[in-house]
Each structure stands twice: as C-alpha cells, then as structure tokens.
Amino acid sequence: MMKNKGLKIIPIGGSGEIGKNMIAYEYNENILVVDAGMMFPENDMLGIDYIIPDMNYLLERRQQVKGIVITHGHEDHIGAIRHVIEEFNVPIYTTRLTRGLLEVKLTRQNLVDLADLHTVMAGDSITVGPFNIEFFHVCHSIPDSVGLGIDTPEGLVVHSGDFKFDQTPVDNWPSDFNKLVDFSNRGVLALLADSTNSITSGWTASERKLDKALDDLLGNAKGRVIIASFASLISRMQQVVNAGMKHGRKVAFAGTSMVENAKMGVKLGYLNLPDSVHVSLENALNLPPSKVLIMCTGSQGEPTSILGRLSTGRYKLFDIQEGDTVVLSSHTIPGNEESVSGTINRLFQRGADVIYEDVAPVHVSGHASEEELKLLLNLVKPKFLIPIHGELRHLHQLSHIAQNVGIPKENIAVVENGHIIEFHNEKMGIGDRIPGSYIFVDGLGVGDIGPSVIREREQLSRAGIVIINVVVDKHSGEPLYNPSISSYGFISQEESDILMSRLEKVVIDSVRKINDDQEKKIRKAVISFLHDETHRRPMVFVSISKI
Numbered sequence: 001m002m003k004n005k006g007l008k009i010i011p012i013g014g015s016g017e018i019g020k021n022m023i024a025y026e027y028n029e030n031i032l033v034v035d036a037g038m039m040f041p042e043n044d045m046l047g048i049d050y051i052i053p054d055m056n057y058l059l060e061r062r063q064q065v066k067g068i069v070i071t072h073g074h075e076d077h078i079g080a081i082r083h084v085i086e087e088f089n090v091p092i093y094t095t096r097l098t099r100g101l102l103e104v105k106l107t108r109q110n111l112v113d114l115a116d117l118h119t120v121m122a123g124d125s126i127t128v129g130p131f132n133i134e135f136f137h138v139c140h141s142i143p144d145s146v147g148l149g150i151d152t153p154e155g156l157v158v159h160s161g162d163f164k165f166d167q168t169p170v171d172n173w174p175s176d177f178n179k180l181v182d183f184s185n186r187g188v189l190a191l192l193a194d195s196t197n198s199i200t201s202g203w204t205a206s207e208r209k210l211d212k213a214l215d216d217l218l219g220n221a222k223g224r225v226i227i228a229s230f231a232s233l234i235s236r237m238q239q240v241v242n243a244g245m246k247h248g249r250k251v252a253f254a255g256t257s258m259v260e261n262a263k264m265g266v267k268l269g270y271l272n273l274p275d276s277v278h279v280s281l282e283n284a285l286n287l288p289p290s291k292v293l294i295m296c297t298g299s300q301g302e303p304t305s306i307l308g309r310l311s312t313g314r315y316k317l318f319d320i321q322e323g324d325t326v327v328l329s330s331h332t333i334p335g336n337e338e339s340v341s342g343t344i345n346r347l348f349q350r351g352a353d354v355i356y357e358d359v360a361p362v363h364v365s366g367h368a369s370e371e372e373l374k375l376l377l378n379l380v381k382p383k384f385l386i387p388i389h390g391e392l393r394h395l396h397q398l399s400h401i402a403q404n405v406g407i408p409k410e411n412i413a414v415v416e417n418g419h420i421i422e423f424h425n426e427k428m429g430i431g432d433r434i435p436g437s438y439i440f441v442d443g444l445g446v447g448d449i450g451p452s453v454i455r456e457r458e459q460l461s462r463a464g465i466v467i468i469n470v471v472v473d474k475h476s477g478e479p480l481y482n483p484s485i486s487s488y489g490f491i492s493q494e495e496s497d498i499l500m501s502r503l504e505k506v507v508i509d510s511v512r513k514i515n516d517d518q519e520k521k522i523r524k525a526v527i528s529f530l531h532d533e534t535h536r537r538p539m540v541f542v543s544i545s546k547i
Contacts, residue, residue: 038079141366
C-alpha cells in the first residue's frame with residue numbers, strides 16, 4: 001500500500017449495501033468525508049433503532065479530517081450526522097434545503113449549535129485541504145441534490161451522488177449536463193457512480209408521472225386519503241398539496257418530522273403551501289372525509305411511525321375507518337419487505353383500501369436506470385469507475401454496463417466497504433481493507449450492542465428463557481429447597497407444571513453429582529433435558545446461592 005502519497009478513496013458505508021452512505025477521500029494526511037448516512041435495521045436485528053457507518057478509521061485520524069460534504073437530505077446520507085458532529089469539529093458544506101433538513105434534525109436532538117454548517121449552491125466551488133470541490137446540480141427525488149467534481153493532486157474525480165436524468169423534473173431544474181461535459185473535457189480520472197437502480201433496464205420515469213397517479217387516485221377516492229412517504233421528500237409534499245388543491249381537499253401533515261420539514265420547506269421557499277389548503281391535523285379530522293388529505297410518515301412499515309401505529313390501532317389522534325384510502329408513496333428499502341407487507345395487511349384488516357407501488361404508479365424512483373447510467377458514462381468518459389450506493393449485485397451490474405460502453409474491466413473497482421482504492425500516476429490499485437462492521441444504535445447506546453447480543457435477542461425471541469436458582473448448604477453442597485424455576489416465552493402454563501416438576505429433579509440430581517463449575521454444567525444438563533423433551537432451545541440461566 002502507498003505510504004503518504006497518492007489519493008485514497010475509501011467507502012466507509014454504502015458499498016455492498018443500501019444505506020449508511022459515507023465515502024472518505026484521503027491525500028497526504030488530509031481527509032474529506034462525503035455524506036453521513038444511516039441504514040434501517042434488518043428484521044432479525046431486534047431492538048435496533050438504526051445502523052451507522054463504522055467510523056473508527058476516521059476517529060483514529062481525527063485531526064486529518066478537514067471537512068464534510070453532504071450531497072442531499074435523505075436519511076441514508078444524513079441520518080448519522082449527529083454522531084459525526086459529536087466526534088468531528090469541522091466545517092459541513094451542503095445546499096440550502098439539505099441544511100434546513102439537517103437543522104431540523106439537529107434541533108430536535110439539541111445539537112444544532114455543535115454543527116459548523118456552511119451553505120453552498122450548485123455552481124459553487126470550495127477548497128478543503130488539497131481538494132477543490134465543485135458542486136453541480138443533479139435531479140433526484142428531493143430538491144437541491146448535488147454531485148461533486150473533486151479536483152485532487154492525482155486528477156479529477158467525479159462523485160455522482162444519488163441522481164437520475166429527469167427531463168421534466170417537478171422543480172423544472174434538470175441535471176447539469178454541461179458541467180458533466182466540462183469535466184470530461186478536462187479529463188476525469190475516476191467516476192464514483194450511483195448504482196442503486198443499475199439492475200433496472202431503460203430509463204427511470206419522471207417525477208411528473210406521479211402527478212397523474214395522484215390525480216386519478218383523488219378523483220376516485222370517496223373518503224379520506226392518507227399518503228405515507230419519507231418526511232424529507234419536499235417535492236413529493238408539493239405534488240400532494242397541488243393534487244389536494246385540484247380536488248378540493250384540505251391537506252394536513254401528521255408526524256413530528258413531517259410537520260417540521262413542511263414548515264422548513266415553506267420558510268426556505270421550497271414548498272408552496274397556501275393557507276387556503278393547509279389545515280392542522282385536528283381540524284382535518286373534523287371535516288367531511290371526502291375533503292381530507294393527510295400526509296404522514298411510515299412508508300417503510302416502521303412500527304413507531306404514524307402509519308405503523310394506525311395499522312395497529314395505536315395512534316391516539318384517529319383510527320383507520322371504512323372508506324379510507326391509504327397510499328404508500330415510496331419504494332420498499334431492501335430489508336423492510338416484511339414490515340411493509342405486514343403494515344399493508346393490517347391496514348386492509350382495519351377497512352382501508354391500500355395503494356402501493358406494486359399495484360399502482362404511486363412512486364417514482366430517484367435513481368438512474370441502465371440507459372441513464374450509460375449516458376453518464378459516455379458524458380463523463382472516466383478512465384476508472386467505482387460503483388457505489390448499492391448492494392454487491394448493483395455494483396456488479398454497473399460494472400457490466402460500463403464494460404458494455406467501453407471501460408475495461410481492469411479499470412473498474414467493485415469493492416465493498418473498507419477496501420482502500422489507491423490512485424497514483426494515473427494508475428489504480430486496491431490496497432488494504434480497513435476493519436469495519438455495523439455500528440448499532442439502540443436507544444442511547446451507540447456501538448455497545450454487537451452481533452452476539454443480536455444473536456441472544458434472536459434466540460430469546462425464538463424459544464424464550466428459563467431461569468433457575470438453587471439454594472445449597474455451603475458446607476455440604478446439598479440443596480436446601482426445591483429449585484426456583486421461572487420461564488418466559490417458552491411453553492404454555494398447561495405444559496409448564498408437569499415439565500417443571502421433572503426439571504426440578506434434573507437440577508437437584510445435577511447439583512448432587514457436580515462439584516466444580518456447577519452453574520455451567522447444570523445449565524448444560526438443563527439445556528439437554530429441555531431439548532430432549534420439547535425439541536426447543538430456550539436461553540437458560542442458572543444461579544447457585546450458598547448459605
């Protein structure tokens with residue numbers, strides 16, 4: 001591996017997975033960080049709130065981190081920002097809307113005063129250490145998204161950010177093709193390109209396609225319409241507001257993040273929300289159902305979101321009722337399929353008509369499909385390609401697309417998180433892989449929950465727990481009383497009495513036979529007995545009290 005020379009590009013997160021995007025650019029002990037995202041936990045990660053990138057490599061080089069750039073305001077790019085600013089006191093550069101979303105998030109966490117936020121616009125340039133960074137506009141499913149041209153001592157690197165080439169964006173601001181051509185004319189050493197939608201052929205549909213879908217939906221709905229989406233999708237909010245006005249419905253927002261982001265969008269001029277159409281949720285609930293349009297959080301089936309609580313009847317302000325139409329206006333993030341399906345089924349059970357991506361065009365992707373990726377490659381003409389923002393299958397598919405447009409396979413680095421990609425004298429190499437793992441956030445705990453605890457939680461959820469306490473004479477070792485045995489989530493009360501009386505005998509016999517390492521060996525005997533009797537493996541805890 002090169003020492004103190006050459007450019008290093010290190011995917012800290014987002015390569016080999018969907019979410020927690022973070023890339024480090026390093027040159028001569030100067031590090032630029034791009035994005036700070038989170039990832040939703042998978043279904044077997046019980047109790048975990050979210051996952052953030054493993055930043056140990058950066059923490060060990062804290063003084064070398066010179067600045068952070070955020071490309072746009074989605075959670076998979078800003079969700080870890082609180083953890084970043086608690087560790088790094090460096091400037092954070094981002095566009096107006098993204099800054100607004102960051103400030104809303106950090107204000108709720110009482111951390112906004114810690115953040116050294118700087119506003120930039122597409123077309124601006126800044127210098128961070130040896131890096132000169134040019135911001136260029138890209139279309140995505142959220143306004144004010146940018147890609148980056150990063151001029152380094154080894155050459156020009158283009159970082160696409162999340163993008164698509166929407167020719168009719170809802171904000172009438174197409175991606176900056178001229179800047180991409182400008183980069184190409186200057187010579188691009190490497191392109192880091194969004195691969196999230198690389199497995200989809202053709203072109204990604206325009207956001208305007210959603211306008212017709214909303215128009216049709218509201219034209220047919222007789223009762224209340226409840227639309228769930230991400231709270232950061234300000235442009236989606238605008239489309240919903242416009243559709244509400246057209247069909248004579250009042251629009252209300254539900255969920256703290258949705259309400260606060262809407263206020264911020266209005267304040268910054270990204271959301272036109274006339275008083276004649278906007279009402280509070282409380283007022284909306286007193287209107288005739290045919291006049292109500294509610295936008296809320298919960299499109300990923302999150303149990304604590306508004307839609308998640310509505311699906312289980314636990315939302316205190318109102319319930320789902322017959323005649324409601326519920327719309328999930330989002331794509332299901334990989335790993336969330338089970339929770340989203342469960343939410344949809346529960347909403348049907350409660351009497352709602354549920355519309356989602358599989359049955360109607362109520363969501364449009366914000367990521368480039370195959371033909372757009374070909375166009376990006378042909379516009380930029382990079383010497384080297386690094387696919388980012390995707391599972392391994394997405395990264396490999398983008399590699400195949402690139403090879404089809406003429407980039408040699410040896411000039412493409414398909415790597416997962418932690419692999420160090422090195423550039424020196426216009427040559428690319430793959431260096432060491434830095435250690436990295438999921439950093440789980442569980443309540444106030446950050447990184448204190450590891451895979452072993454997750455496995456224990458999974459085992460508890462599958463087979464329950466048995467707790468045994470034995471009181472023995474400290475001199476003779478003889479049991480003084482019958483063992484105290486409690487079980488939770490293991491077997492029914494009807495089965496328990498007989499089995500536990502037999503288990504008491506197993507424990508007493510084991511105590512009398514075993515003289516050393518008693519707790520461990522008794523536990524082993526109990527596990528063996530319970531498995532023989534039930535074919536189940538609960539977690540077993542044994543304690544021995546000597547008196």
